[in-house]
Amino acid sequence: MHKVFSNSIYKGSTLFTRTSGGSVCKRDYVTKKEKKIKNILSSAESGIGDDKKYVDVEYSSYEIHKPVLIKEVLRALNPTPGGIYIDTTFGLGGHTRAILDSCKDCYVIAIDRDSNVFDLTKDLRSKYKDRLITLQGNFSNLSTLLSENKLDKLEISGILYDFGVSSYQIDSSDRGFSYRKELEGPLDMRMNNQSNHSMTASNVLNTFSEKSLRDIFFVYGEEKHTKSIASEIVKRRVNEPLLMTSQLVNVVESCMPYPAASKTISRIFRALRMFVNDEIGEIKKGLHQGELLLKEGSPLVAISFHSIEDRILKRYLQRGVNPEKYGDESEALYLPSFDPHPLYGSGAPVYPSPEELKWNPRSESAILRTAIRNSNPPLPFKDI
Numbered sequence: 001m002h003k004v005f006s007n008s009i010y011k012g013s014t015l016f017t018r019t020s021g022g023s024v025c026k027r028d029y030v031t032k033k034e035k036k037i038k039n040i041l042s043s044a045e046s047g048i049g050d051d052k053k054y055v056d057v058e059y060s061s062y063e064i065h066k067p068v069l070i071k072e073v074l075r076a077l078n079p080t081p082g083g084i085y086i087d088t089t090f091g092l093g094g095h096t097r098a099i100l101d102s103c104k105d106c107y108v109i110a111i112d113r114d115s116n117v118f119d120l121t122k123d124l125r126s127k128y129k130d131r132l133i134t135l136q137g138n139f140s141n142l143s144t145l146l147s148e149n150k151l152d153k154l155e156i157s158g159i160l161y162d163f164g165v166s167s168y169q170i171d172s173s174d175r176g177f178s179y180r181k182e183l184e185g186p187l188d189m190r191m192n193n194q195s196n197h198s199m200t201a202s203n204v205l206n207t208f209s210e211k212s213l214r215d216i217f218f219v220y221g222e223e224k225h226t227k228s229i230a231s232e233i234v235k236r237r238v239n240e241p242l243l244m245t246s247q248l249v250n251v252v253e254s255c256m257p258y259p260a261a262s263k264t265i266s267r268i269f270r271a272l273r274m275f276v277n278d279e280i281g282e283i284k285k286g287l288h289q290g291e292l293l294l295k296e297g298s299p300l301v302a303i304s305f306h307s308i309e310d311r312i313l314k315r316y317l318q319r320g321v322n323p324e325k326y327g328d329e330s331e332a333l334y335l336p337s338f339d340p341h342p343l344y345g346s347g348a349p350v351y352p353s354p355e356e357l358k359w360n361p362r363s364e365s366a367i368l369r370t371a372i373r374n375s376n377p378p379l380p381f382k383d384i
């Protein structure tokens, strides 16, 4: 991958700089990230031993940003010295921070498709130095991301997914994820809003056919009243394109009375967000990438927030544990690639405790599922 900075081009670890006369000179240059990668590789080779310093977290240490099911995530991952963990949904780093604090010598490779989060988490990189590497990208593309950064030879001790959008994204009015009046903004909804080739929610609403809009609302939002809403969108956009979140809220309000409208507004926003970001495709591919990367005995831990995500996760883990029962006939010919987690069983759901719900009501719909990768070959990727 080549990065271009004004007059300079990086190719691997070499910086080519254009001089004032226009010629190009070459200079060896070790970037901060490459130094970190060297360190993580040599520590992983030497193995630090099993002198584990486990620190149980207190909710009170996470007052600013509240990571969901944090105690259960740490119990399931059980970070150990020298272990390398992938946080596929870094966000503002709540879970990453807890993993790094829970065990003094473990490492985290943290990934997020939203490039904005990396500027907001500089303090974490300064604090944890070589123990934290952050990479921008999609978790569906995990193996490529690791190999592009020369991290593909590492043995991965655990992988975490915390699906959906973060509170930071929802509460930023310029992102268009929220239907709240005080957070009015453009109908964007792209998790990576710096990418200029992906489609926004506004593009979908103003160009898709009425039938396609109905399908999106039904499939991704599990919404039943799709006919009147899709038809109202198509009628209104002839005179004025839908550009702002308040316009979409108005459409639904004109189709049904409150209180029914509140649930429908929330479902329509969720449906558009999931479609714009291909969240279902990402989850299916991302889980399979985790299965390929995890070393034997290591946990896959995932948190979902609604029934569509959770259905995929549950089926995926149970298919891994018992293909005969949950897969189709051809899958029954494969050996299961996950074993039940000793603490949480075979993908059984784990919910927030009453204590957590009191501390963070936003965790209400969270469901955690986990299983342990075994030594059998990975199942082939098929639509899950």
Ligand SMILES: C[S@@+](CC[C@H](N)C(=O)[O-])C[C@H]1O[C@@H](n2cnc3c(N)ncnc32)[C@H](O)[C@@H]1O
Pocket (backbone or CB within 6 Å): 065, 066, 067, 068, 088, 089, 090, 091, 092, 093, 094, 095, 096, 111, 112, 113, 114, 117, 137, 138, 139, 140, 162, 163, 164, 165, 166, 167, 191, 282, 283, 286
């Ligand atoms: C629920 S938040 C995670 C919060 C995080 N665990 C924390 O404690 O701060 C989900 C994050 O995952 C990112 N994300 C969602 N889908 C992704 C994907 N397919 N690949 C990479 N990142 C993704 C979002 O941009 C968002 O920042």
